[in-house]
Amino acid sequence: GPQQCVRECRHRPKLCRGVNYRNQELLCELVSTINETEPNSDYVRIELGQEIVNTECLSCSIDELCVMLSSKQFHCIKEGNAATGPKDCTYIYNSNTQSPSGHYQVWLRNLGHVTVYCDMVTDGGGWTVFQRRHDGSQDFNRTWIEYKNGFGNMSLEFWLGNEKLHYLLSQGTNEMRMDMKDFTNEKRYVKYSSFNVGNEFSNYTVTLSGFSGDVDDCFTGTAMPINNMMFTTQDRDNDMFAENCAELSASGWWHNNCNCANPNGLYLSGETALHDKGIIYGPWLGFSYSLKFTELKVRRLV
Numbered sequence: 345g346p347q348q349c350v351r352e353c354r355h356r357p358k359l360c361r362g363v364n365y366r367n368q369e370l371l372c373e374l375v376s377t378i379n380e381t382e383p384n385s386d387y388v389r390i391e392l393g394q395e396i397v398n399t400e401c402l403s404c405s406i407d408e409l410c411v412m413l414s415s416k417q418f419h420c421i422k423e424g425n426a427a428t429g430p431k432d433c434t435y436i437y438n439s440n441t442q443s444p445s446g447h448y449q450v451w452l453r454n455l456g457h458v459t460v461y462c463d464m465v466t467d468g469g470g471w472t473v474f475q476r477r478h479d480g481s482q483d484f485n486r487t488w489i490e491y492k493n494g495f496g497n498m499s500l501e502f503w504l505g506n507e508k509l510h511y512l513l514s515q516g517t518n519e520m521r522m523d524m525k526d527f528t529n530e531k532r533y534v535k536y537s538s539f540n541v542g543n544e545f546s547n548y549t550v551t552l553s554g555f556s557g558d559v560d561d562c563f564t565g566t567a568m569p570i571n572n573m574m575f576t577t578q579d580r581d582n583d584m585f586a587e588n589c590a591e592l593s594a595s596g597w598w599h600n601n602c603n604c605a606n607p608n609g610l611y612l613s614g615e616t617a618l619h620d621k622g623i624i625y626g627p628w629l630g631f632s633y634s635l636k637f638t639e640l641k642v643r644r645l646v
Contacts, residue, residue, distance in 0.1 A: 362391040431515050433462035434644040437470035447498060452511040460512075461498045463641055467521060467535075471641035472512060474504035477623055478637045480611030484595050488580040491596045492544065503596075503608070506548040506575060509642075510541050517646040520552060522607070524559075524625055525637035527614045532559040532628050539642060547574035547582045550598045560627035562605040570598040570605075594621050604631075607638045 404420035420440070429451040430436045436443055436450075445464045449457050450472075463471040477484075482501040494505025504512075520539035524532045537554025552571055555561040563570045574582035577596040581588040589599035595608035604626040612622035612634035622634025629635070 362389065364389050429457065432512060432644055433460060433464070433472040434470040436462060437464055441469070443469075450512075452508060453514070455508060455511055458508055459498065460504065460508075461502075463639075466523065466641070471521065471643045472504075473498075473639055473641040474509050474512075475502070475607060475638065475640040477501055477607065477611065477635070477639075480613075484608040485578060485590075485610075486596055488577045488596075491575065491577055506541065507544065510543050510548060513540050513642060516644045518642045518644050519554075520640065520642050523637070523639045523641075524628065524635055526629060526633070527636045529636075532625070533557050534559060534561065534563065536563065537645075547580075548598075549574050559625070562625060562627050566604045566627070568600040568602065568604045570600060570603070573598040573600050592620070607640065609634065 401420075429449060430439070431452070432450050433448065436448055443462070443464050445462060447459055448462050450460055452458050461473045461476075463469065463473055476496075476498075479500060482496045484501075484503065486495060486503075491503060492506050494503055494508060496502025518539050519535065519537050521533060521535045534555065534557035536552040537556070539552045540550070542549040542551075550570055550573060552563060555564055573584075575596065576583045576588065576590045576599045578588065578590045581590070583589040583599040584601040585592075585599070589602035590596055593599065593602055593606050594610050595606055597603060597606065597608050602620065606620065606622065606624045609623045610618065610621050612618060613636075614633060616622050616632055616634050618632075620631045622632075623638055624631050624633065625635060625638075
């Protein structure tokens with residue numbers, strides 16, 4: 345509506361001084377000046393006074409967006425497209441390597457503007473995070489529609505959403521990294537040079553290859569790899585096992601028969617008698633140790 349139109353204008357203080365909005369066609373025009381009124385009641389002209397533009401935004405150039413981070417600080421980033429905005433955290437980082445980690449808005453095909461969390465520090469920065477566990481504040485034993493749309497708090501624990509992840513990855517060739525930490529704060533990571541997730545028609549089938557890391561490969565190099573697996577939830581059984589692995593492991597995931605890692609499992613705080621239900625990574629600490637922290641993230645290569 346007109347409010348979103350005004351927000352788009354405020355992101356571009358050097359370029360935009362007002363908006364023309366036509367409700368019938370949901371038309372939003374950003375203009376550098378408004379010098380007349382429009383008699384048609386369905387067509388609204390709104391002039392933005394300079395006093396409502398944040399002074400930090402005035403340093404942004406014409407081809408930059410002014411975005412507010414979760415810290416409430418404003419930051420200038422180059423646009424991925426004049427009509428849309430940056431398409432992922434890789435683009436934001438490449439536009440300004442000093443961009444801090446935090447919440448940003450990106451534009452995804454068919455979805456429009458989406459809020460994401462960007463990791464601008466780890467392994468060269470530019471990562472779009474799609475999963476985090478670290479305090480047990482979220483229940484990850486969710487339904488298909490919840491995993492499709494995403495859930496949680498991006499400052500704490502969350503799943504970005506399979507639909508968003510699909511469109512994010514469809515913009516190019518991507519790598520994936522998973523960082524892990526146990527309750528003694530020992531850290532491990534795995535990384536894959538190619539990572540993709542199909543659309544809902546494919547049940548969000550995942551493909552990945554090109555392993556590296558400082559712990560053995562679980563996702564492609566074991567008897568229960570996730571490569572070419574469809575996504576399974578408590579109410580949508582797409583795994584290779586006779587029973588529903590999402591119910592057995594208390595998690596939505598690309599279950600096979602069932603898994604050797606369960607990043608979306610129960611938050612059980614270390615050693616547990618609940619075999620294969622916690623946040624496990626089998627090749628590191630086995631199937632009865634639930635990790636303190638996991639974070640999965642993707643970065644566009646091309």
